[in-house]
Amino acid sequence: MKILANVINRNLKLFFKDKGTFFSSLITPVLLLVLYATFLAKVFRESFASALPEGMQVADKLLNGTVAGQLVSSLLAVSCVTVSFCANLIMIQDKANGNIRDFTVSPIKRSTLAAGYYIASASSTLIVTFSAMAVCLGYLATQGWYMSVSDVCFVILDVFLLTLFGTSFSCAVNFFMNTNGQASAVGTIVSAGYGFICGAYMPISNFGKGLQKVLSFLPGTYGTSLLKTHVMRGVFAEMESIGFPSEVVEKIKDSIDCNTYFFGHKATIPAMYAVMIGSIAVLTGLFVLFHILKKRSNK
DSSP, X not given: OHHHHHXXXXXXXXXXXXXXXXXXXHHXXXXXXXXXXXXXXXXXXXXXXXXXXXTOOOOHHHHHHHHHHHHHHHHHHHHHHHHHHHHTHHHHHHHHHTHHHHHHTSSOOHHHHHHHHHHHHHHHHHHHHHHHHHHHHHHHHHHOOOOOHHHHHHHHHHHHHHHXXXXXXXXHHHTTOOSHXXXXXXXXXXXXXXXXXXXXXXXXXXXOHHHHHHHTTOHHHHHHHHHHHHHSHHHHHHHHHTTOOHHHHHHHHHHTTXXXXXXXXXXXXXHHHHHHHHHHHHHHHHHHHHHHHHHHXXX
16 A cells, blocks of 8 residues: 555656646636636527527526536536546656656556556546636636535535546546657547537537437436536526426426436436446446556566
């Protein structure tokens, strides 16, 4: 355990020592929030308005809270995965500069080395994502706050699970990367594409039926839906309390992916959590398996 603690401590120090990587990871979610509020707020507002019956009026606070809830949940869903790729660069840098050879010829076990990379990456990513969550909740409070204490606790759990998912995903993918250029290319692809396929930039309900069925197999779809559900639960409760018909509320949930469907069947909250936890276990298992196979091939 002492060796593992030393490896984790070493990787964390390297991440925070690189001011460029750390601050870019920390600032990126804030910049995304500004961009989301500037460009996506109008799209979300129009999507919400289109789901309302003709002639129905909504208070500005409720409207702003609905739009802000979509922005915040979308931002956190993307950041938990994209930031993890930045935090995981230490593993690739060790390969690029040859440090990994020093570790493999030392008494440190490969399993300890892999666990050190994973835990350090998850820890540094959690620092960034929880900081981003605090900023997002502050922004939500200025726009229209309808969340309860339990909602906030569930959001914390969602961010935690999505961060572990992002860490597992990045570790499994980056295991095959050997240069900083390869890592940057993969990180760019993930940053550009993940927001679309998880339903953060545009609700999956707006896609074609065939694409919706394909995306229903991806864990990120359910992670985003969990965040949207818990961030916006209070908003929907307020809608019902002021007289919104339940059919209208369900239609709004469908339009922004709070309701997620797998081949026509609505996914329940426990089922979505099961998908997230299962995907974390599978991806982490793959990362461990890759190290085991690598060790055998070297022998």
